[in-house]
Amino acid sequence: MTASQEKGATPQKKKDDKTKEEKINEIIAEGGTVVKMEVDYSSTCDEKLPQAESLAKAGKLNDALDMLMSLEKQCRTGADTHSNGRVLVLAVRLCAEAGEWNMLNEKIVELTKRRSQLKGAVTKMVQECATFLDKTPNKDALLKLIETLRTVTTGKIYVENERARLTHRLAMIKEKDGELKEAATIMQELAVETYGSMERKEKVELILEQMRLCLATQDYIRTQIISKKISTKFFEDGQNDDLQLKFYEYMIEFGLHEQNYLEICKNYRAVYDTKTVQEDTEKKMVAMKNVVLFVVLAKYDNEQSDLIHRVKAEKILQDLPKYKQVLDKFTTSELINQDAFCQQFEQELRDGVQGSAPTQVFSRNEAGDARWKDMLTRIVEHNIRIMAKYYTRITLTRMAELLALPESKAEDCLSEMVVSGAVSAKTDRLEGIIDFSQQDQDPLENLNVWSNNTNKLMDLVMKTTHLINKEEMVHKTLGAGSSHHD
Template identity: 60%
Template sequence: MESIATDSGKIVKMEVDYSATCDEKIPECERLAKSGRLHDALDQLLALEKQTRTGADMASTGRVLVAICRICKEAGDWAVLNEHIVLLTKRRSQLKQAVAKMVQECCTYVDQAPDKETRIKLIETLRQVTEGKIYVEVERARLTHKLAKIREEESNIQEAANIIQELQVETYGSMDKREKVELILEQMRLCLAKQDYIRTQIISKKINTKFFDDDGTSDLKLKYYRLMMEVDQHEGSYLATCKHYRAVLNTSSIMSDPAERQAAAQAVVLYLILATHDNEQVDLTHRVLQDKVLEEIPMYKKLLKLFTTPELIKWSGLCELYEKELKSTPVFSGDEQAEKRWNDLK
């Protein structure tokens, strides 16, 4: 017989199989609820739930828990639904897998809620009962993301960022890698939205960039590097920004689009000439000069070569040749940061 874990972590063995009783009782209670006798139906199902739980019949307990929630939702009584979610998870020796089934079912109700207030109340109830329970950590993370999105739509960026930051998704063993990265990127995005650059930098370290080597991750790769550009542009870390653009350039969707490819290559060159002249910058300059993409933008290749010569560059001469072109790029036009970059180039 199968061993089943209770919520307290105790291992119990199934003693009685209640599947036949459930086959008979659940449809009976559903009919009762539809006829307007919701509370009578709930009383009968709660009595059945006690039997299946004490008999350690996990499959049947899960079915009963789901049925209780479903009839509350179908009756449109969302307050009673919330009440029963809490009640059922607090039952003595409640079975983990049964709670997981109920939580998964209730997660599908969130988008069916009649209004925003009801939706938020259901999300908060589910977040409350899943707190600290590893076996429903993925569901809790998704609910938390939904709540953060609602707060963001209300323009409450601070609260949205705080809500999503409480998730330690990098430790979740049961969550798919892609979903983990998506949620960490959301944490970064909301942190940036409230201009918390230091925390964004800390969160970014949770992502191993080797993940982006896999096929099918290019959308997330571009999202990640664009967020990192925002952080490093704010910090004035030009060499780091240059490297982010190189990573973007090395993405199939960018390489296959001539306009995108050339724009990224231009940014690589411009941030590279803005970077402090040191060994790393010199080394990267020589590598970039060998890049075939620069053949498509000869003016930028010529400009970069100019910065490899030992002679001093005359600012007026540089402006005469390049100012008009450079000031038409996003690197040197559009905002105060661009203006600062132009002054840094001087």
């Protein structure tokens, strides 16, 4: 063989490899087995299928089905998947066109239970039956057909996609009838994240439906579990903004129930960064307003502190002066006067002003009032942190005066912050003095420092011993050399 012939053979080999890969994918889609066709019944089907259709149109449906059942057995025993699929599809279509819905359900069960039934043919039949759902004469017929199809597809990997779509359809019907819990239970049966043949977008759509129904039934624990099945990397290509916005809408609803303000802020940040919101000025403004308010409402920690400074750097805040001022208040090392803060910001944040619509964060209802109360608590916590920064010791009376709170309330707030580790302080309740000076280190930390110092000391001792031994050896060697010389 020449070199040119060898080169020409390489692409052919690659083509053959690709064909094998395609065959493997087909085998997986068909449930892991492939049946070799023994007899080709294509010509027989071309002849008999039109005859069966003619019989059905003439009102002889049973005769047509008998002919098809006989032909189906031939195709099945001959392992002709394509022809068998054509026969099954025509059989169910004739039943549907004749309006024999009960007979259709019976034939579906009968055909799928036949011995050594070909998987590819069953898949085609189920897909054809799915098109009849909108043609059913009434709701009872629709529900029976869905239930029949769900029964025959149970546990069959090769029709898992069709089963998922049927289950979703059934859940929507139940929801429309007001049976929310039942609809949620039906949808939870699906483990679409394990379906290998389903497109990723369709998986996400079905998982979002599961989340929506769980939120509607106030099953927040299951909502959190299901939400982890969606990877946010799926949204990074910017092709599925509608699904991304829906996902974060559900996560925000879940966060509001859990009162996890920092997570809500992150979710609104993700909404703000989507292409759809960036192109709509009004939506962009609303998203940024929510980001600002929820980052301020979040409890102070390193992550919140970092996030609030990054939000403050956003250029869009130049168009939202009041919201920028709120951030300035919480990022400046100065005390915030509660009364002055309410007077300056409450009107715009809660009710809105001309040119700046309010958000739903502090709306005039029970939830809005609770969040406004949390905002005032954050002001108190901010003020205590500032005091800890500037004072080493302060009387409880003076601190309560600066916080504009009764002494008992001021002491409770300080105690909560000390317990959470936000500030370090000691209270002398007899003298009424609070000591903000740095407290002694934790005993474990002290022990670690002592151990480290001991190790350093022992290293120095070992090094010194080694050097002394070295010097002694050198002197002995020099002394022995000089005596020998003498």
